[in-house]
Amino acid sequence: MIDYSQLTTNRSILCIDMKSFYASCSAVKMGLDPMTCYLAVVGDITRQGSVVLAASPALKQKYNIKTGARLFEIPNDPRIHIVNPSMNLYIKISTELTKLFNRYVPFSDILTYSIDESFLDVTGVKRLWGSPETIAFKIQQEIKSLFGLPSTVGIGPNMLLAKLCLDLEAKKARGGIASWTYEDVKTKLWNISPLSEMWGIGSRVEKKLNEMGIHSVGELANYPLHLLEKKFGVMGNQLYYHAWGIDLSKIDSHLPQQQVSFGKSQILLRDYKKEDEIKVVILEMCEEVAKRARDAKKAARTISFGLGFSKYSLGKDFQRSKTMEQPTNITMDIYKVCLDLLKANYNRGDIVRQVSISISNLVDDNEWQLDLFHQDSWKKREIGYVVDEIRNKYGPAALLRAVSYTSAGTTLHRSKLVGGHKS
Structure with a gap:
């Protein structure tokens, strides 16, 4: 049994979702x-x-x-x-919604979980605005009045229960507002089945839990903790306590930390069957990933490259990495490593539908080690920053490689999109 009175996370959290x-x-x-x-x-x-x-x-x-x-x-x-x-339009309204939330709580008590969903910690403003239910109603009405948009709100003592309350009750409730407490865990949370309906449990974890004879959240909560930890490690501990409705994380702990990698994954608009065409997309993506690193004044030692294949292909998806002695943010250096990984893992004729590239093991790009065998490498580095300045000033399509104008190129098309979709 869990003694909820000993918890320090009995707060008032709102999980606000913009309906469709x-x-x-x-x-x-x-x-x-x-x-x-x-x-x-x-x-x-x-x-x-x-x-x-x-x-x-x-x-x-x-x-x-x-x-x-x-x-x-x-x-x-x-x-x-x-x-x-x-x-x-969607991004603009999402930004305005965050400004609206900030009129009720400070920015440090707001977590923008996605473009249409946010967490608010209203514990410290209840004397000012009223109960969590009152605050939820006021925000909901103001969203409707200012933007004409419907919303739903889940309320809980922590982020986990607020989110579960939103998904499992508030979205179906008359008025779109519902509230859960720790006392509701056994009656409302433990009945959840299949397990994939529980926030944080995906299909793979669900399958493993089912194989252990666990098919509901109640069964998960009453399963021996040490056996869950033996099977899943630290994640097993988290699964157990989440099943009891316990979430010790705080909104401010979810604020962005220092970037640890830069990556890009792209699902192609058509099947790519020719190796030369695949190389075009790889080069374009290396350009984009390298620019992100240069914008942050970072260089990377580890390059990761992966391909996803069409359902009509016999190829098996792969992800491979290579670490270099000299960190870099030069496009062609990253491209060369990706080509090496492509050559070692790609079978000619396999049909590609997805490409992913990431760089990690980052260091500050504030110094450069000269190489006797590649004496012009520092010039390539400087050229990269010059090209970035032009693109930042005149737009991402202001200066492109010639391959981007071929039928295999995707950069020109994507430069007209916002968030991967039409603006």
Whole structure:
């Protein structure tokens, strides 16, 4: 049994979620009611296989069209509005929402979990604004008044229970607000099954837990802790205490720390079957990853490279790394390592659909070790910073490599996107 009275994390946390955020923003922009209109935001309305990024509540309920569905699955109904994403609008509204939250709590008590979901610690402002339920209602009404957007709020004594309350009760509750306490753990949390409905448990962990005879959160909470730790290590300890509704993390502990790596992963718009075409995408991505490192005045020793293959290919996805003696942020140095890893792991004819590149083992780029065998390496480093200045001033497409203008290039297309979607 857990003695909750001994915990120091009995706080008042709000988890605020914007209901069907992309779809709701687009609906308001078009003068529609986000709760009653039939609207889908699609990655690209010109491609029948394009993914549905968001669907309005009414569209979900009537036609069962959800995020992740395809454009061709949407019925041919004149009442249904199908639109491209407006990423600049979504980002702007998300920023304004954070400013609204800041009128109730300081920035240090706000965690922007995603573009449409945030955690607020209102423990210290209850004397000013009222109970957590009152604060949640005031924020919800102000969001509706200022932006015309619907929202839901889960309330709990820690971030875990606030999030679970949001997902499992508040989104279905009349008024969109619900509250959980530690006393609700056994009656509301332990009944959760399958385990993948529990925040923080993915399909792989669920499968392993099922193999141990654990199929509900209650069974997880009552499973011997030492056996969970033996199976999962530190994660087993976390699984056990989360099943009891205990989360010791604080909002300020989730604030961004020093960058430990820079990476880029890209799902290609089509299958790449030719090795020369694959190399074009690799070079473009090396350019982008190297620029991120230079922007932070960092250089890396470890280069990681991976490929994901099409479902029509016999190739098996791989991820490989190589560590160098001399740290670098020069595009062609990173590219050369990626080509070496490509040559060692790629079989000619395999069909590529995803490329990922990351650099880690970072050091400050404030000094350069001269190399007798590569005496012009410092010039390549300086050229990189000059190119970055031009792109920062005139846009990412102001200066491109010639390969980006070939049919295999993706940089020119992606330079017109925001967050991977149309702006």
